[in-house]
Amino acid sequence: MTDHDTGGLGATLQFTVTDADTAAAVGSGSLRVLGTPRLLAWLEAATCEAIEPALPEGGTSVGTRVQLEHLAASPVGQVVRVSATAAYVEGRLHRFTVAAHSVPALDGATPTLLASGEITRVVVDANRFMSRT
Secondary structure, eight states: OOTTOOTTOEEEEEEEOOGGGBHHHHTSOSSSBBOHHHHHHHHHHHHHHHHGGGOOTTEEEEEEEEEEEEOSOOBTTOEEEEEEEEEEEETTEEEEEEEEEEEOOTTOOOOOEEEEEEEEEEEEEHHHHHHTO
């Protein structure tokens, strides 16, 4: 992959909000709606899946920067689709545009944008990285 060529990296994952995912459960508030820390974890999981094909033997990636706007609440039971699309690649640095949308019931409703942002990951040698911690 050449510098700045994103290689078409991307991934989409789907989750259902449970009681364990709520702000009340993860310590980011008192309400029974999707907590921002859990939403961020889901978005990071999408970036990890997206970058997987670009990893060298023995390589992994670490998150280094997050910019996230959590725009709408998601109640327990809501299905959420998260996506990560490579926006910029330079050497070991991979920057992803991320988004989360509601998945409407079969009533034909339009998906709601729940969150959007950007997550940056850097490719590292796993053994070398761990030897430095």
